[in-house]
Amino acid sequence: MIEAVGLTKRYGPKTAVHNLSFQVRPGTVTGFLGPNGSGKSTTMRMILGLDAPTSGHATIGGRPFRQTPNAARLVGALLDAKAVHGGRSARAHLLSLAQLSGIPARRVDEVLGVVGLQDVAQRRSGGFSLGMGQRLGIAAALLGDPQVLLFDEPVNGLDPEGILWVRNLMKQLAAEGRTVFVSSHLMSEMALTAEHLIVIGRGQLLADMPVKDFISANSADFARVRTPDGASEQREKLTAAVAEAGGQAVPEEDGALRVTGLPLPRISDLAHAADIRLWELSPHQASLEEAYMRMTQGAVDYRSTADQRSGLQAAPAGYPPQGAAPQGYAPGQPSPTLSTPFEQGAPPLPGQVPPGVAAPPPNPYAQQAPYAQQAPYAPAAPVPGGPVPPQQGHPYGGPAPYGAPHPYGQQPPMPPAAPADQPTPHTQDVR
């Protein structure tokens, strides 16, 4: 069990972590979530006694880490995958860490097998890819077969197979009764891995609750209602009826209505009573990613601004500075291609699927209010390359919940636990 009590860390005038109190219990995977720079790594370093808190304290198993006897056999940590001497082979790196904790060399070969690096064990780690580095870091954390495990961003740089493997590994470790504390800035990943969530923003606790509660507490359920096209008086009638019944109906750009505050059968009854035909009545649940973004919206440290490209649009040399700029656009004004809400954030990177935008099927909801507001955040939350391909029903990697509304019944808040059923790709840890 990990416990933080009033943990605070100040670097000069900047407060990295402020009065953070939480417990991480054994037997479950606890996700530690927050935007970049929110203090996740600092908190982890304080738990491990590497950084001294300005005030408050953190304990593992009831003791401050630095007073823990045989610390490496109790606690394993992956803090930074790049924290390896590039000239040292993977095996020598692990061997030095094993010897440091009095772990037999045999165990080094075991963990190399567990993380799938046995074939490159003798190679110098400087040539490792980011994913291989992560595997090496995870191997180091597993060395002592510890009861408490801390992982800081373990899936960074891993391929989909690797992400799946890490996810299963975390669950397996937790199922064995260990305490597993995993940080991430990806809600989508945590939704699939963790059972409990601790969310921080700007170093302060935003949420500490089971994932299920987090979803229901933070995702506003709504119904999409569509009246026949071209019958706007029906739509207005329904809006009035909904308002009368205590609900709220907000028109959407494509002509549908977003109704909140009323259950689906009630909406249907209202429509029936008002003699309105419905073309669509579908339940929607905001994705976890959306809930997370809404929660951390005020706590994002690094927000991209619109790229005005004014420096590039200056009049070419020889032209008068205030004159006729090419195509009649005054320098400094956004170009017409920057007018959509999403693109004001930043142009999507090639290969990166921004949530809710650029969906394979034409997506009429791409510019819904929440995304339009949160668009500037989108570049900071890269979609993890789809840990599960969209066709498997990953609701956060692609725009599925919006692009393809489930016509029948309630959508599951989380995808069926498909990954867990799949054969694990890694060698079984021999214990």
Place this chain on the structure above:
Amino acid sequence: MAVVGQVLRSEWTKIRSVRSTVWTLGTAAVVTLVTGVLICTLVRKDFDSMPEQRQLSFDATNISFAGMGLGQLAMIVFGVLVVSNEYSTGMIRSSLAAVPQRGVFLFCKLAVATALVFVVGLVTSFATFFAGQTALGEHRAYLGDPGVLRAVIGGGLYMAMMALFSMAVATMLRSPMLSLGILMPFFFLVSSILGNVSATQKVGRYLPDQAGSRIMQVVTPVNDATPYGPWGGFTIMVGWTVAALVVGYVLLNRRDA
């Protein structure tokens, strides 16, 4: 203290598994030996043309260690890298997460590295002595002469202490660039300038390398006003090193890793 044995073994693995160990220690040995032999050969040719006073105070042993001033620079690099590699790679966090007793970790690490430097330094010192004396021909000294064995073993001690001092400085400064940027010019230029300009000589002779290298002298130069002997000089060097170690340890213990 099972931890001590664990850390010693781990540090030995770390030192063995990087190439810089072989390169730096090898360079130190080769440079010391080759420079020493070269200078001995030159001195042998010039001996007869030297003034009588210098002939009388000729220190055959010390001449063969003339390459030490260059060789020690590679030892400094080794010492700095052993410590600062932990910081520049971030490995220090893994290490301290495994051994939260930072003092144990630091001193075991330094002990392993210093012991290795001492062994390499001792071998280099003996090899340089014998090769240098051979090159000196009829002006040579013998290991059995008074003070010679002390000077030759002292060569190994000097190298070890130099490396340990560098490790302590690197513990304080953490960055390899900063540590090397201070230590290299200091021991290559500043110290010898201070020691050779008469105005600053009195201060210069208390610097770690000037004082410590006294242990490799057998014959005291004429008109030498140095107020300490070979072991006194070495003690001054040890004092510097201990002071640097204390500061390094206190900083390591207090600082965020």
